[in-house]
Amino acid sequence: MWQVIGQTRAVSLLQRSLEAGSLAHAYLFIGPAHVGKMTLALNLAQALNCETAEPPCGQCASCQKIAATKHADVQIIGLSSNEASAEAKLRVEISIDQIRQVQHSANLPPFEGRYKVFIIDGAELLSIEAANCLLKTLEEPVGKVIFILLATNERLLPATVVSRCQRVELLPMPVNEVETALNRNWGVESKKAELLAKLSRGHLGWAVSATTDDGLLQQRTEWLNRLHDIINADCEERFAYAAQLAAQFSQNRGLVQERLDLWLGWWRDLLLVKVGSTGDITNIDRLDTFSDMTRSYSLAQIRAFIHSIQAAGDQLRQNASPRLVLEVLMLSIPEVEKHSEEKSTVNLR
Numbered sequence: 001m002w003q004v005i006g007q008t009r010a011v012s013l014l015q016r017s018l019e020a021g022s023l024a025h026a027y028l029f030i031g032p033a034h035v036g037k038m039t040l041a042l043n044l045a046q047a048l049n050c051e052t053a054e055p056p057c058g059q060c061a062s063c064q065k066i067a068a069t070k071h072a073d074v075q076i077i078g079l080s081s082n083e084a085s086a087e088a089k090l091r092v093e094i095s096i097d098q099i100r101q102v103q104h105s106a107n108l109p110p111f112e113g114r115y116k117v118f119i120i121d122g123a124e125l126l127s128i129e130a131a132n133c134l135l136k137t138l139e140e141p142v143g144k145v146i147f148i149l150l151a152t153n154e155r156l157l158p159a160t161v162v163s164r165c166q167r168v169e170l171l172p173m174p175v176n177e178v179e180t181a182l183n184r185n186w187g188v189e190s191k192k193a194e195l196l197a198k199l200s201r202g203h204l205g206w207a208v209s210a211t212t213d214d215g216l217l218q219q220r221t222e223w224l225n226r227l228h229d230i231i232n233a234d235c236e237e238r239f240a241y242a243a244q245l246a247a248q249f250s251q252n253r254g255l256v257q258e259r260l261d262l263w264l265g266w267w268r269d270l271l272l273v274k275v276g277s278t279g280d281i282t283n284i285d286r287l288d289t290f291s292d293m294t295r296s297y298s299l300a301q302i303r304a305f306i307h308s309i310q311a312a313g314d315q316l317r318q319n320a321s322p323r324l325v326l327e328v329l330m331l332s333i334p335e336v337e338k339h340s341e342e343k344s345t346v347n348l349r
Protein backbone atom coordinates (compact mmCIF):
# COMPACT_ATOMS: atom_id res chain seq x y z
CA MET A 1 0.00 0.00 0.00
CA TRP A 2 1.35 3.38 -1.00
CA GLN A 3 0.77 5.80 1.87
CA VAL A 4 0.78 8.96 -0.18
CA ILE A 5 -2.79 10.21 -0.61
CA GLY A 6 -4.28 11.94 -3.66
CA GLN A 7 -1.34 11.38 -6.04
CA THR A 8 -2.82 8.52 -8.06
CA ARG A 9 -1.18 9.47 -11.34
CA ALA A 10 2.33 9.67 -9.87
CA VAL A 11 1.85 6.46 -7.89
CA SER A 12 0.60 4.43 -10.86
CA LEU A 13 3.51 5.65 -13.01
CA LEU A 14 6.01 4.48 -10.38
CA GLN A 15 4.11 1.24 -9.74
CA ARG A 16 4.15 0.38 -13.46
CA SER A 17 7.90 1.05 -13.71
CA LEU A 18 8.53 -1.12 -10.63
CA GLU A 19 6.51 -4.01 -12.06
CA ALA A 20 8.16 -3.71 -15.47
CA GLY A 21 11.63 -3.37 -13.93
CA SER A 22 12.09 -0.16 -15.89
CA LEU A 23 12.89 2.30 -13.12
CA ALA A 24 14.84 5.42 -13.94
CA HIS A 25 18.15 6.04 -12.15
CA ALA A 26 17.01 9.50 -11.17
CA TYR A 27 13.63 11.08 -10.55
CA LEU A 28 12.61 14.69 -10.14
CA PHE A 29 9.47 15.10 -8.03
CA ILE A 30 8.07 18.55 -8.77
CA GLY A 31 5.24 20.12 -6.79
CA PRO A 32 4.37 22.88 -4.31
CA ALA A 33 5.37 22.67 -0.64
CA HIS A 34 3.43 20.19 1.52
CA VAL A 35 1.93 18.39 -1.46
CA GLY A 36 3.45 14.98 -0.61
CA LYS A 37 6.84 14.87 -2.37
CA MET A 38 8.76 13.48 0.62
CA THR A 39 6.03 10.97 1.48
CA LEU A 40 6.08 9.70 -2.11
CA ALA A 41 9.90 9.54 -2.13
CA LEU A 42 9.96 7.50 1.09
CA ASN A 43 7.20 5.28 -0.33
CA LEU A 44 9.29 4.60 -3.44
CA ALA A 45 12.31 3.81 -1.25
CA GLN A 46 10.10 1.39 0.70
CA ALA A 47 8.82 -0.21 -2.50
CA LEU A 48 12.42 -0.80 -3.61
CA ASN A 49 13.52 -2.34 -0.33
CA CYS A 50 10.34 -4.00 1.00
CA GLU A 51 10.74 -7.58 2.23
CA THR A 52 7.25 -8.78 1.24
CA ALA A 53 5.61 -9.80 -2.04
CA GLU A 54 3.49 -6.66 -2.11
CA PRO A 55 5.81 -3.69 -1.88
CA PRO A 56 5.56 -1.22 -0.21
CA CYS A 57 3.82 -3.12 2.62
CA GLY A 58 4.53 -0.42 5.22
CA GLN A 59 4.78 -3.16 7.91
CA CYS A 60 8.03 -5.09 7.41
CA ALA A 61 11.20 -4.09 9.28
CA SER A 62 12.62 -2.44 6.18
CA CYS A 63 9.49 -0.36 5.44
CA GLN A 64 9.29 0.74 9.07
CA LYS A 65 12.94 1.75 9.22
CA ILE A 66 12.54 3.81 6.04
CA ALA A 67 9.41 5.53 7.38
CA ALA A 68 11.39 6.44 10.51
CA THR A 69 14.33 7.59 8.28
CA LYS A 70 16.58 5.06 10.06
CA HIS A 71 17.41 2.78 7.13
CA ALA A 72 21.14 2.69 6.32
CA ASP A 73 20.57 2.66 2.55
CA VAL A 74 18.03 5.48 2.35
CA GLN A 75 19.61 8.89 2.88
CA ILE A 76 17.97 12.30 2.92
CA ILE A 77 20.18 15.20 1.88
CA GLY A 78 18.98 18.74 2.47
CA LEU A 79 19.47 21.85 4.58
CA SER A 80 18.06 20.38 7.77
CA SER A 81 20.57 17.58 8.19
CA ASN A 82 21.24 15.84 11.49
CA GLU A 83 24.64 17.43 11.84
CA ALA A 84 24.94 19.58 14.93
CA SER A 85 27.90 21.67 13.77
CA ALA A 86 27.56 25.44 13.70
CA GLU A 87 28.46 25.40 10.01
CA ALA A 88 25.57 23.04 9.23
CA LYS A 89 23.12 25.29 11.10
CA LEU A 90 24.11 28.35 9.08
CA ARG A 91 23.88 26.56 5.75
CA VAL A 92 21.77 28.25 3.07
CA GLU A 93 22.52 25.84 0.24
CA ILE A 94 23.27 22.16 -0.28
CA SER A 95 27.06 22.08 -0.41
CA ILE A 96 29.45 20.25 -2.67
CA ASP A 97 30.78 18.38 0.39
CA GLN A 98 27.32 16.92 0.99
CA ILE A 99 27.18 15.70 -2.63
CA ARG A 100 30.75 14.33 -2.45
CA GLN A 101 29.68 12.23 0.53
CA VAL A 102 26.72 11.00 -1.53
CA GLN A 103 29.05 10.06 -4.40
CA HIS A 104 31.29 8.14 -2.04
CA SER A 105 28.36 6.31 -0.46
CA ALA A 106 26.75 5.55 -3.85
CA ASN A 107 29.86 3.62 -4.87
CA LEU A 108 29.53 1.23 -1.92
CA PRO A 109 27.09 -1.72 -2.12
CA PRO A 110 23.78 -1.51 -0.21
CA PHE A 111 24.31 -2.22 3.47
CA GLU A 112 21.02 -3.81 4.51
CA GLY A 113 18.58 -3.42 1.60
CA ARG A 114 18.50 -4.06 -2.14
CA TYR A 115 18.70 -0.46 -3.35
CA LYS A 116 20.49 2.64 -2.22
CA VAL A 117 18.17 5.62 -2.38
CA PHE A 118 19.34 9.24 -2.08
CA ILE A 119 16.58 11.78 -1.58
CA ILE A 120 17.69 15.37 -2.22
CA ASP A 121 15.17 17.58 -0.44
CA GLY A 122 14.95 21.10 -1.86
CA ALA A 123 17.10 20.34 -4.91
CA GLU A 124 16.82 23.98 -6.02
CA LEU A 125 19.09 24.78 -3.08
CA LEU A 126 22.03 22.86 -4.55
CA SER A 127 25.01 25.20 -4.94
CA ILE A 128 26.31 25.45 -8.50
CA GLU A 129 29.35 23.33 -7.60
CA ALA A 130 27.12 20.78 -5.87
CA ALA A 131 24.78 20.58 -8.88
CA ASN A 132 27.74 20.04 -11.23
CA CYS A 133 29.13 17.37 -8.97
CA LEU A 134 25.72 15.66 -8.83
CA LEU A 135 25.45 15.87 -12.62
CA LYS A 136 28.58 13.71 -12.98
CA THR A 137 27.00 11.07 -10.78
CA LEU A 138 23.74 11.19 -12.74
CA GLU A 139 25.62 10.85 -16.02
CA GLU A 140 27.32 7.64 -14.89
CA PRO A 141 24.55 5.68 -13.20
CA VAL A 142 25.58 2.85 -10.89
CA GLY A 143 23.28 -0.20 -10.60
CA LYS A 144 20.98 -0.42 -7.54
CA VAL A 145 21.29 3.30 -6.83
CA ILE A 146 18.33 5.64 -7.26
CA PHE A 147 18.32 9.42 -6.85
CA ILE A 148 15.11 11.27 -6.05
CA LEU A 149 15.28 15.06 -6.31
CA LEU A 150 12.46 17.03 -4.67
CA ALA A 151 11.83 20.58 -5.86
CA THR A 152 9.09 23.19 -5.96
CA ASN A 153 10.49 25.06 -8.96
CA GLU A 154 12.46 23.21 -11.63
CA ARG A 155 13.47 26.47 -13.33
CA LEU A 156 15.86 27.05 -10.42
CA LEU A 157 17.70 23.82 -11.28
CA PRO A 158 20.33 23.54 -14.02
CA ALA A 159 18.66 22.22 -17.20
CA THR A 160 21.42 19.60 -17.47
CA VAL A 161 20.36 18.11 -14.11
CA VAL A 162 16.63 18.22 -15.00
CA SER A 163 17.28 16.46 -18.32
CA ARG A 164 18.94 13.51 -16.52
CA CYS A 165 15.87 12.86 -14.37
CA GLN A 166 12.46 11.40 -15.03
CA ARG A 167 10.01 14.15 -14.12
CA VAL A 168 7.05 13.29 -11.89
CA GLU A 169 4.62 16.11 -11.16
CA LEU A 170 2.58 16.26 -7.95
CA LEU A 171 -0.48 18.51 -7.93
CA PRO A 172 -2.58 19.84 -5.05
CA MET A 173 -5.61 17.68 -4.26
CA PRO A 174 -9.24 18.79 -4.59
CA VAL A 175 -10.15 20.50 -1.29
CA ASN A 176 -13.05 18.11 -0.58
CA GLU A 177 -10.65 15.14 -0.82
CA VAL A 178 -8.33 16.76 1.75
CA GLU A 179 -11.35 17.20 4.02
CA THR A 180 -12.35 13.53 3.63
CA ALA A 181 -8.77 12.35 4.23
CA LEU A 182 -8.43 14.47 7.40
CA ASN A 183 -11.71 13.12 8.69
CA ARG A 184 -11.16 9.46 7.79
CA ASN A 185 -7.39 8.97 8.19
CA TRP A 186 -6.58 11.44 10.96
CA GLY A 187 -9.90 11.49 12.85
CA VAL A 188 -10.27 15.30 12.63
CA GLU A 189 -13.83 16.40 13.49
CA SER A 190 -15.77 17.60 10.45
CA LYS A 191 -15.93 21.36 11.12
CA LYS A 192 -12.19 21.63 11.74
CA ALA A 193 -11.47 19.30 8.79
CA GLU A 194 -13.48 21.60 6.52
CA LEU A 195 -11.60 24.71 7.67
CA LEU A 196 -8.14 23.11 7.47
CA ALA A 197 -8.89 21.60 4.04
CA LYS A 198 -9.95 24.99 2.69
CA LEU A 199 -6.98 26.81 4.21
CA SER A 200 -4.57 24.14 2.87
CA ARG A 201 -5.68 24.88 -0.71
CA GLY A 202 -5.22 21.18 -1.48
CA HIS A 203 -1.82 20.75 0.18
CA LEU A 204 -2.58 17.79 2.40
CA GLY A 205 0.78 17.94 4.21
CA TRP A 206 0.04 21.46 5.49
CA ALA A 207 -3.43 20.41 6.68
CA VAL A 208 -2.01 17.37 8.51
CA SER A 209 0.69 19.50 10.19
CA ALA A 210 -1.98 21.97 11.28
CA THR A 211 -3.95 19.20 13.04
CA THR A 212 -1.10 18.72 15.51
CA ASP A 213 0.68 22.09 15.37
CA ASP A 214 -1.64 24.75 16.80
CA GLY A 215 1.03 27.34 16.03
CA LEU A 216 0.13 27.29 12.32
CA LEU A 217 -3.48 28.34 12.92
CA GLN A 218 -2.41 30.75 15.64
CA GLN A 219 -0.02 32.47 13.25
CA ARG A 220 -2.75 32.75 10.63
CA THR A 221 -5.07 34.35 13.22
CA GLU A 222 -2.38 36.87 14.19
CA TRP A 223 -1.64 37.74 10.56
CA LEU A 224 -5.33 38.12 9.68
CA ASN A 225 -5.95 40.33 12.71
CA ARG A 226 -3.01 42.51 11.74
CA LEU A 227 -4.28 42.79 8.16
CA HIS A 228 -7.70 43.76 9.45
CA ASP A 229 -6.12 46.47 11.64
CA ILE A 230 -4.17 47.81 8.67
CA ILE A 231 -7.33 48.16 6.59
CA ASN A 232 -8.68 50.48 9.30
CA ALA A 233 -5.38 52.20 10.07
CA ASP A 234 -4.20 55.67 9.04
CA CYS A 235 -1.56 56.32 6.40
CA GLU A 236 1.30 56.55 8.90
CA GLU A 237 0.58 53.15 10.40
CA ARG A 238 0.17 51.59 6.96
CA PHE A 239 3.55 52.91 5.84
CA ALA A 240 5.17 51.66 9.04
CA TYR A 241 3.71 48.23 8.26
CA ALA A 242 5.04 48.39 4.68
CA ALA A 243 8.51 49.22 6.01
CA GLN A 244 8.32 46.34 8.48
CA LEU A 245 7.30 43.86 5.74
CA ALA A 246 10.00 45.18 3.40
CA ALA A 247 12.64 44.62 6.09
CA GLN A 248 11.34 41.08 6.58
CA PHE A 249 11.43 40.50 2.84
CA SER A 250 15.21 40.80 2.73
CA GLN A 251 15.48 37.97 5.26
CA ASN A 252 12.59 35.74 4.29
CA ARG A 253 10.89 36.29 0.94
CA GLY A 254 8.59 33.30 1.37
CA LEU A 255 7.08 34.68 4.56
CA VAL A 256 6.11 37.99 2.91
CA GLN A 257 4.67 36.20 -0.15
CA GLU A 258 2.66 34.01 2.24
CA ARG A 259 1.17 37.13 3.84
CA LEU A 260 0.27 38.57 0.45
CA ASP A 261 -1.38 35.25 -0.45
CA LEU A 262 -3.30 35.37 2.80
CA TRP A 263 -4.43 38.92 2.03
CA LEU A 264 -5.40 37.92 -1.50
CA GLY A 265 -7.47 35.06 -0.09
CA TRP A 266 -9.14 37.45 2.32
CA TRP A 267 -10.21 39.95 -0.38
CA ARG A 268 -11.28 37.14 -2.72
CA ASP A 269 -13.52 35.86 0.06
CA LEU A 270 -14.93 39.35 0.51
CA LEU A 271 -15.71 39.44 -3.22
CA LEU A 272 -17.44 36.05 -3.03
CA VAL A 273 -19.56 37.14 -0.06
CA LYS A 274 -20.40 40.37 -1.87
CA VAL A 275 -21.77 38.44 -4.87
CA GLY A 276 -23.56 35.94 -2.64
CA SER A 277 -21.27 32.89 -3.12
CA THR A 278 -20.73 32.42 0.61
CA GLY A 279 -20.29 28.63 0.25
CA ASP A 280 -17.10 29.05 -1.81
CA ILE A 281 -15.06 31.12 0.63
CA THR A 282 -11.78 29.87 2.14
CA ASN A 283 -11.74 31.63 5.52
CA ILE A 284 -15.03 30.13 6.65
CA ASP A 285 -14.40 31.04 10.29
CA ARG A 286 -14.40 34.75 9.35
CA LEU A 287 -17.74 34.84 7.54
CA ASP A 288 -19.23 37.35 10.00
CA THR A 289 -16.38 39.82 9.39
CA PHE A 290 -16.86 39.57 5.63
CA SER A 291 -20.61 40.07 5.93
CA ASP A 292 -19.96 43.28 7.90
CA MET A 293 -17.28 44.49 5.49
CA THR A 294 -19.25 43.97 2.27
CA ARG A 295 -21.38 47.00 3.17
CA SER A 296 -18.29 49.21 3.27
CA TYR A 297 -16.91 48.48 -0.20
CA SER A 298 -18.26 48.42 -3.73
CA LEU A 299 -17.62 45.47 -6.02
CA ALA A 300 -15.37 47.64 -8.22
CA GLN A 301 -13.26 48.64 -5.19
CA ILE A 302 -12.80 45.03 -4.09
CA ARG A 303 -11.87 43.92 -7.61
CA ALA A 304 -9.38 46.76 -8.02
CA PHE A 305 -7.64 45.96 -4.74
CA ILE A 306 -7.40 42.25 -5.63
CA HIS A 307 -5.58 43.31 -8.80
CA SER A 308 -3.28 45.54 -6.72
CA ILE A 309 -2.32 42.63 -4.44
CA GLN A 310 -1.65 40.39 -7.44
CA ALA A 311 0.44 43.10 -9.08
CA ALA A 312 2.46 43.59 -5.86
CA GLY A 313 3.17 39.83 -5.73
CA ASP A 314 4.32 39.81 -9.36
CA GLN A 315 6.55 42.84 -8.85
CA LEU A 316 8.19 41.31 -5.78
CA ARG A 317 8.90 38.14 -7.76
CA GLN A 318 10.50 40.32 -10.44
CA ASN A 319 12.82 41.85 -7.83
CA ALA A 320 11.26 45.32 -7.67
CA SER A 321 12.09 47.36 -4.56
CA PRO A 322 10.01 45.72 -1.78
CA ARG A 323 9.59 48.99 0.16
CA LEU A 324 8.21 50.79 -2.89
CA VAL A 325 5.93 47.93 -3.95
CA LEU A 326 4.47 47.55 -0.47
CA GLU A 327 3.98 51.30 0.00
CA VAL A 328 2.09 51.49 -3.29
CA LEU A 329 -0.02 48.56 -2.12
CA MET A 330 -0.82 50.39 1.14
CA LEU A 331 -1.93 53.43 -0.88
CA SER A 332 -4.25 51.21 -2.92
CA ILE A 333 -6.27 50.02 0.09
CA PRO A 334 -9.81 51.15 -0.77
CA GLU A 335 -11.49 53.84 1.28
CA VAL A 336 -14.66 52.82 3.09
CA GLU A 337 -17.70 53.90 1.11
CA LYS A 338 -19.56 55.61 3.94
CA HIS A 339 -22.59 56.46 1.88
CA SER A 340 -23.03 53.23 -0.05
CA GLU A 341 -26.07 52.22 1.98
CA GLU A 342 -27.64 55.68 1.83
CA LYS A 343 -27.10 55.68 -1.92
CA SER A 344 -28.89 52.37 -2.35
CA THR A 345 -31.76 53.59 -0.18
CA VAL A 346 -32.06 56.69 -2.34
CA ASN A 347 -32.03 54.53 -5.45
CA LEU A 348 -34.85 52.38 -4.08
CA ARG A 349 -37.01 55.43 -3.63
Ligand SMILES: [Zn+2]
Pocket residue numbers: 046049050051052055056057058059060061062063
Ligand atom coordinates in the same frame (compact mmCIF):
# COMPACT_ATOMS: atom_id res chain seq x y z
ZN1 LIG B 1 7.59 -3.75 3.44
